[in-house]
Amino acid sequence: MDATVSKRWLLARLYEPEQTIVDCRFTLGQPKAGRDSYEQEHIPGAIYLDLKLDLSSPVSEHGGRHPLPDPEVLAARLSKLGIGNDTRIVAYDDENGMNAARLWWLLRYLGHEQVFILEGGFSQWKEGKYPVTDHQPVRVPSTFTANVQPQMLAGVEEVREVSEKTVSNAGAESESDVNVASAVPVLPVLIDSRANDRYHGQNETLDPVGGHIPGAVNYFWKDTQNLDGSWRSAEQLEEHFAGLDKDREIIVYCGSGVTACPNILALEKAGFKNVRLYAGSWSDWISYEQNAIATGKE
Structure with missing residues (x-):
């Protein structure tokens, strides 16, 4: 299957229990903008992962502006959010897929293949009259075990x-x-x-x-x-x-x-x-x- 999925594809599977939708919206220079946008409205059932707080490690002398997160720390965060090794994940953002692709790559780096990116992002989803909500779902913790792929x-x-x-x-x-x-x-x-x-x-x-x-x-x-x-x-x-x-x-x-x-x-x-x-x-x-x-x- 392709790494990207359409709006219609996601709509047809919106409430499947084995799936988790992840909102990855983030604006450089405005670190709270993504979270604020998520809290205002998002795709139903979506949880939020922050580029700097969740998908990166703290900046140090080396490693760049967005160092990779520690695999075990990220695995623990995913577990707390109810994401397990059998969960299908669909990620989206509003930045042409760059933040969603970061999560896509990270999950594959942790050995998780069932991860996809929503075509067009949140704005096209909303413009297409697909459902949105401000309700934040209650998540039951799961267990995500990292199987790091260093060759990537x-x-x-x-x-x-x-x-x-x-x-x-x-x-x-x-x-x-x-x-x-x-x-x-x-x-x-x-x-x-x-x-x-x-x-x-x-x-x-x-x-x-x-x-x-x-x-x-x-x-x-x-x-x-x-x-x-x-x-x-x-x-x-x-x-x-x-x-x-x-x-x-x-x-x-x-x-x-x-x-x-x-x-x-x-x-x-x-x-x-x-x-x-x-x-x-x-x-x-x-x-x-x-x-x-x-x-x-x-």
Whole structure:
């Protein structure tokens, strides 16, 4: 089954007991806005998970602006909210799916596959005259046991090595040194999911340093969606990512590890099988003085 579900699909299953709907609305710079919106109105039966309080750890020197939550802490939070290992989860937000995709990725990282994202988010649900409420459901605690999948992550040391070798290999190829270039093993592709201007080092408003990881290519995460906020089809996404080799490993990053997640979803929808997340992303990368920074076009 696709990772996204339609409004009609959810409406038909709205009150199924084995399902939990999760409201992931969150606005950067307005930390209470998502919770306030949820308390005002939400999809019936939905619970709320906060990007900073539930889906991230506290910020420290390294790890980026939204460090991954501790798996056991998140598992305990899910258990308290009545989510078990057999629960089907449907997540939504109002930010083109970026926060819902963060939860989608995190749950899969914890070994939970039954998780989906609502197409169009809350606003389209409401505009379509689907039911909303301000009632907050009473949840009976369950047991969620984390089965962490470490292979889904790439750490800063590996990303640094991939970056350095990618740049070195590109330099060898530019000098037509076929022997040197061919001696370099096939490297993972680094994908930067941010908007093109931020990738180039322009108009950076979220992080203290602009630019990108040397060797990374830019695929803006919002380009995986249609103008109405729906996700593009598998065929359209295959065309979008046509410049990438499906047999190569891919490491995806963004500013803080959130908007990389919808890009990972889109890559998997397009048929890419070996896609990992650099969770700390750019905000973690620049926390290390020794890490190189590139600007402009690669």
